[in-house]
Amino acid sequence: MWQNIINWLENNLATCTFQKHFGIACPGCGLQTSLLALLKGDIWESIHLYPALIPMLSMLSLLLLHLKFKFSWGTVILKYLFFLSVLLILFSYIYRISSYY
Template identity: 35%
Template structure:
């Protein structure tokens, strides 16, 4: 019950995109907040459609959190790979929105 109330209330506190308000076009981060809300609600396909980089970002932050408490052999290479994949997905999504 409390989780449902939280998920309904979180949508009321989302920040507006300043770039979109000032310049009238989406920034590379547009859709991230709504994608996180969709992910928390369990709409995994909707979250991906809203912001395709959501899963690589979640993987990156999860890996960094785990790596903070344990030692992983190839942590630097995995971190760089996850960062590059996140940037590629973010920029790819941004370019597709602009076309």
């Protein structure tokens, strides 16, 4: 069943309109392929493709749990995960853009 889902996702990847029109990758480029690598179990490849994916998924999971169970420490951890995700997105994007030139 998972293999069918992964095959379908691989065959139906969305194209980046930002990259299509401007010729450079957007900050979100690599997210889909990183998610596919993670679904296949290749964690290092997933981190290499899009370093912010795992913190973003952790943040989303914690957010859903926090909304349900109202953890006293939930908002603090969510803020840290958010800032970590933003920093990883920015640094990886700057690194990716600098490799073009």
